[in-house]
Amino acid sequence: MDTFLAHGLLNWPLWALIGIWLVTLHLTVVAVSLYLHRDQTHRAVRLHPVVRHFCRGWIWLTTATETREWVAVHRRHHSVVDHEGDPHSPRMFGLRTVLFGGVGLYRRAAGDPETLRIYGQGTPDDWLERRIYAGPGNIVGILLLMGLEVVLFGPLGLTLWAFQMMGIPILAAGVVNGLGHAVGYRNYDTPDLSHNILPWGVVCGGEELHNNHHAFPGSARFSQRYGEFDIGWMYLRVLSFLGLAEIERLAPADPKSVSLQDLVGYRAHLMSRYLKEVLRPTWRNVRRDGFRPSRRSRRLFWLSPKLLSESVADCATLESILDSQPALRTVYEFRVRLWHVWDSGAHTAERLENLREWLRQARTSGVRQLEYFSERVYQLVEQMSIEIVAQPTGG
Ligand SMILES: [Zn+2]
Ligand SMILES: [Zn+2]
Incomplete structure (x- = not known):
C-alpha cells in the first residue's frame, strides 16, 4: 500500500x-x-x-x-x-x-x-x-x-x-x-x-x-x-x-528565379525577391559608403511600410534616413508601390498593366540593383503578355 x-x-x-x-x-x-x-x-x-x-x-x-x-x-x-x-x-x-x-x-x-x-x-x-x-x-x-x-x-x-x-x-x-x-x-x-x-x-x-x-x-x-x-x-x-x-493547398516552393507565376499570383514571392535582390544590396552599398544608421532607423527601414504608417514619430525618423540617402529613398518607394500592384487590379491583365507601369519607371530609376531587377522582370512580363495573347479566348 x-x-x-x-x-x-x-x-x-x-x-x-x-x-x-x-x-x-x-x-x-x-x-x-x-x-x-x-x-x-x-x-x-x-x-x-x-x-x-x-x-x-x-x-x-x-x-x-x-x-x-x-x-x-x-x-x-x-x-x-x-x-x-x-x-x-x-x-x-x-x-x-x-x-x-x-x-x-x-x-x-x-x-x-x-x-x-x-x-x-x-x-x-x-x-x-x-x-x-x-x-x-x-x-x-x-x-x-x-x-x-x-x-x-x-x-x-x-x-x-x-x-x-x-x-x-x-x-x-x-x-x-x-x-x-x-x-x-x-x-x-x-x-x-x-x-x-x-x-x-x-x-x-x-x-x-x-x-x-x-x-x-x-x-x-x-x-x-x-x-x-x-x-x-x-x-x-x-x-x-x-x-x-x-x-488541399500548397504554397509553391521558392523558385530559383523569378517565374511567371510570381508575377501575378504570388505577391509574397516577388516582394521577397525584391527584398533580397534590391533592398539588401542597396542597403549594403550605402553602408559601405559610410552610412551609419542608428538601431531604431535600421528597424524602421526594414519594417513593413504597412506597420509604419501609424506612428508620426517613426515616419519622421524614416523620412530623415531617406532624405539623407537618395538611393534608399528610391528603393523604399518602389517597394511600397510594388506592394500596391496587387491591390489595384483584381485580374491578371490589370495587374500586369500595373506591373508594366512600375517596371517602366524602375528601369530608369538610377539605382543599379533596381534596374537589374526590373530588367529581368520586364523580360518575363513581355514573355507572359505574348502567352496571354496567344491563349484562346475565354481562357
Ligand atoms: Zn495561421
Ligand atoms: Zn502570427
Missing part, C-alpha cells in the same frame, strides 16, 4: 516519466498544428475523420482547448495581424506580455462572442462537441488525465501532469505568438512582424516557420526554402500516403 501511494501502480523511474512527457507534449503540439491550425483554421488540408476525432479527443484530454475558440482567435490574428484588434500581437501588447501572459490574451479573445461569431465558422458542432469538448465536459479531459497519471505514477504523476499542462501555454501562446512575431529571420516581406524563429520546425511542430506561414496562410506546408524543415508537413505526407489526409 505504501509503495502504491509513493509510486502509483507502475512504479516507473523518472527518466521514463520524462520520456512520456516529451512524447505526449509532441503529440499535443502536432495535433494542434495539424488539426486546429492547418485543417480547421486554414483548410489547407482535409484530415480523415478518424484523425480528426483522435486529435479532438487528445486535445481535450491534454489541453481543454475548444476547436471553435482556437480557430476564431487565430483567424482574427491573421485578419488584423499586428494591428489594432490582433488578439496577441507583441507589437500591440509588448513581447513580455505575449510571452508570459499569452494564455490570458487568448482567453480574453476567446471570450468575445463577436470574435466567435465572425471567425468561428465551419468548426465541428456535433454531439461530442456540444456535450463534451466545448460543453460542460470541457475540463473533464484534463482532470481525467490527472487522475490517471496519479494512479499510475503516484505523486510524480501529478508533476508530470503539471508539466503537460504548461506545454501549450508556453510553446503556442508564448513562443509562436510572441517570438514568432519578434525574433528570427524573414523570408518574405509580409505586412506584419512575423519571423521564422528557426529554420527547423520540430519543437513547435513546424509552427516555428511563422513568416512563411503568414506569407502563405493557406499552405499545408510551412517550410519554403532549402534547409528548412517542417515536421508537421512530414507527418502530413505520411498521413496522406496512408489515405488519412488530403492536401
